[in-house]
Amino acid sequence: MQPPSGTPGSRSLAVPAGRLDDAFTGREPLLRELDRVVGAPPGDCRNLVLCGLGGCGKTTVAIAAARTAARNGVEAWWVSAATRAELHDGMRQVAVRLGAGDAELTRAWSGMDSATDLLWRMLGRHPRPWLLVVDNADDPELLAAEGGAFADGTGWLRPVAAGAGTVLVTSRHRNPLAWGAWWRLRTVGPLTRPEATRVLMRVAGPGAGTAADAAALADRLGRMPLALRLAGAQLAAAVGAPWPDAVTTFDAYGQQLAAGGWQQLLEPEGAGMAEADRAPRRIVSRTWELSLDHLARQGMPEARELLRLLSFFAEAPVPYALLTPSVLGAPAGVLPGLDGTRLWRLLKALADLHLIDIPENGPRSGSAPPGNSAGSAAAGSGAEHAADAGNRGSDEAPDGDGAEVLRDAVRLHPLVRAASRLQSEAMTRRAAYLEAATDLLAAATQGESHVSPEDPARWPLWQAITPHAQHLLHETGAHAAGSARAVAQAVRVAVATGRALRARGLYGQAEDTFAAALETGRRVLGEGHDATLTAHHEVAAMHHARGRLAEAAAGFRDLVRHRSAALGRDHPQTLLGRHMLAYVRHDQGRLTEAEAEYRAVLRTRTRVLGETDPLTLATRYRVARVLDDLGRPAEAETEYAAVLALRTEVFGAAHPRTLIVRRELARLHHDRGRPDLAGPEFDEVIVVQRQVLGNTHRDTLLSRSCRARLWQTQGRTARAAAEFREVLRDLTTVMGEDHPYTATARRYLAEALDEPTGPPETGGGVPD
Known part of the structure; x- marks a missing residue:
């Protein structure tokens, strides 16, 4: 959210x-x-x-x-x-x-x-x-x-x-x-002739020519404000240029424009476009080509290539986090030898000529300027905890390095973008530009842990990347426009953006993104490709998050079968699916099966990943949870305490996953007759969860429900019933009428009111 x-x-x-x-x-x-x-x-x-x-x-x-x-x-x-x-x-x-x-x-x-x-x-x-x-x-x-x-x-x-x-x-x-x-x-049509003349003369500055010359050029430019601004900016930038062929006057610019020399724009997908709509694109195309020629004479020939590459991203601001010089400047990149300083100079030069917009004062505090890694979230296989993130969605987010990402971005006017992208040479090299764009996406998303899309501090970055990930998934997958490598990268990054959407509570968009990634992966890469299976995992995880347990179980069974055949039963990617299948069985009430599989996964993960790896800790937490549900509280308490110590060390005391374990330990204190320990712990956990996640986040609601149970046993029945009513209302909103957590909250309210409750629910383990 x-x-x-x-x-x-x-x-x-x-x-x-x-x-x-x-x-x-x-x-x-x-x-x-x-x-x-x-x-x-x-x-x-x-x-x-x-x-x-x-x-x-x-x-x-x-x-x-x-x-x-x-x-x-x-x-x-x-x-x-x-x-x-x-x-x-x-x-x-x-x-x-x-x-x-x-x-x-x-x-x-x-x-x-x-x-x-x-x-x-x-x-x-x-x-x-x-x-x-x-x-x-x-x-x-x-x-x-x-x-x-x-x-x-x-x-x-x-x-x-x-x-x-x-x-x-x-x-x-x-x-x-x-x-x-x-x-x-x-x-909103063209400017009048006097208005267009004034615009040209004001932008170009003194020395570019007479009002009559400006009027003649304005007519040639169709008196379109964008074309007038582009032409005037180039003339202003050319003042004092030492080259004999520099275009510095209205008359010289008009002659260059009339001479043409650039191939007319042809829109392959818009062959039926009316001439009235083609004309502005041609004018803008010719106008910015003159501006790009000017930059080439100034020693910046790469500006043309950079502008074309930017045009292949979505029609949304392109965050600096996506513009990694080491990727752009790689030997096989679109701009070989480019470094961060050079990239920044190119961006500023394009902005000076109004071909792009960038923040006036450069990158703001906390953003990632060109030349630095944005360090955003991994777009890898998707951790098993993603099934729980379907309800994460705070209306509060802590300060983080991504706070300014949405504002620190490059913007292209839609017409400049269309004219650049649809130029014949750009269309001929479409696959290369799409591959370069997906390389940049992959580079921007490979630097952090697999938990990043669920981390509120990283949501600003994922929000900025999402439209580009969705756009490039479509573009690379359409008509085999991209290489298999580009499609695989696009699928993986789209999956990660889907996880971030789900974490923010945008479930419909998340499901659509996962489904599109899975469809593209199956169609282009094949059912058994790793990127396809990553999307398969998240589609199944989405079923689980929404309480569709039968569909989730079927999806994870298929995933484990594919992973086992390709990688072996103990490979980390196979373990991912095995853990989630055990999790679904746990929620289905098949507790003995779930415990056996959790323990098998835990043994292998501890050996392969280490005791403190977040994935190992996720499985160890689930072991504690199933022991609790099996009625073995002493064993569960020992495991909870161990996981709490390790999660505090790895994540910090205020991390949502650490708070879950604290909540479960408090609940166990309550169940074992220690209300003096349980009450203060519930209070502290809920205070922090409200700050980090918000009052209606699923985890906060479950903690509030546990505390209300404590109040009920202490005889504070009216207060408990009032809290259960609020929790049930919000869980119904967040999870839906039929979700197991909602059903459990409904039963608790009925018990508090001393009404018939129906049979108790099984499973429904507290998520991690």
Whole structure:
């Protein structure tokens, strides 16, 4: 679950005002209309779309309108719809800002309730005037409710029929039928000739030529704001250049542009594209080619290759964590010999010419600048504890090194990205660029332990990587576009991002990611490939996390069979599946079988991995748990104490896994008649879990349930019943009506109320 705004990992809803520079001019009639709409009385049309070609300045107009609204006391939120992940995360942050509670958010964003309904209930109750800007909504159906059409008005965006709100959307999609009658469409076209002339002269600076020369060049550039900015920036950068052929004037630039020399952009997947849509791409392509030629003359020929590579990532910010110079500059890399200093110079040069955007003051504290390893989570086989992470999801996250990752990133204008990616030479080398991109993904995710995707301190990094992992999984797997190695890397990283999504409580997105990884692996790599089996493991683990024990058992049996045949029964990867199969049997109540298999796995893991390895400790904890359930408390207490000491040493006292063992020891103290030891321990554990995981996290709820059991035995029945009611409500939200933990909480409440309970549940071991 994503932390709320203001905590590490949250996406900012702030209007990106830094992108509104002094070159902005014109659009006064449109801005006046937007101001009137935002301030109009309820009942008027409050849904507007700024539509137009890429590069026409839709986003800039929206920024200007939002800034004016904010100055007038309107609460403005900015959400990107460039990718599904950005849209869902952004809308969740809006719900947080509107005051949605933990339980409501968990239930809505896990798919148990409607997230879109929750958002619009909160918007309808908001007392202040508000403006919701949804940028880059080029696919309206991405905003639709599941199974419906966007124009139905039941999805993420709906008619603003009452209250004091306004929705403003930017989109390249201009078909009124797709939007529906409740939207007011306004086209953002080219600037007027005087406006375009002023932009060129302001950006290029003095000395580039007369107003007449600027006007002539502006006409040639189609008076598109993006093309004007690119051309003006290149002319400004060329002032004082010592080369005789340097392009320093409007007239010289126009001659170069007219001379062409670059192959026309052809979009293979868009052969039916209208000429009106092709023209802007051609203009931008020619414009940035002149800028790249300028950089080549300045001794930076690699800038062209770097820009093309960036264009093969998803249409989302590319975090510095993905730009590893040692990978880019490897002998077989796309930029041989590149180092961190050179990479930073290239990025700054591209930014100076407005081909990309980077943070103005360089990397912020805690981020990973180009040249340093981001050290993000491993995308390996997926640890068995991942089955438990399906319910991890705090609305609080501790400070960590990834806190600024979401903001420290390279951004490409969608039109620059499309023009770069679809250039004929780039398309010819598509497989090489995709392989380089997956190499960068793999390098950014190989440096940490296998538990990282479940670590709240690392969620900001995984959040930034997720859209790129999902995009590259699709791209490398589509039509054999990537090598087998690239596909394998894409599958592994996608699996790790799925684990992080699941840990944050985004179960639907996690399941979709695991399923896509498994499908791609089976289709391209084969059923027995290690990357495919990694995805297979997580699909089965997701079944387990959601209480679908029969499906989980079948999945892990198949996995163990494949791993055993390929690697042997005692290989670490086989042990991974064997541990999880024992875990499922434990939850099914097959305790004797579970104990035997846990012990067999523990012996081998201790020998191969060592006593303090997190995986060894996970199995040893499960041994303690099954001994507890088998009615052997003295043996269980000895094992719990040993695991607690080792986990405190390995993870620290406040780590979620350490807290689980402390909770279980406290519960055992209670069961063995030591309430004086159990009570204070429960209290301390719950305080830390609330700080680290949040009040409605599954682990916190189970600890609260254990403490309520203690209160019940102490005769504090009313207090216990009240706590059981809250725990049952939240477990139903987090886990679902039919999950074993929910059923156990329901039984505890019935016992506290002295009502019939039904047969006791078996298994349902406390997770690790």
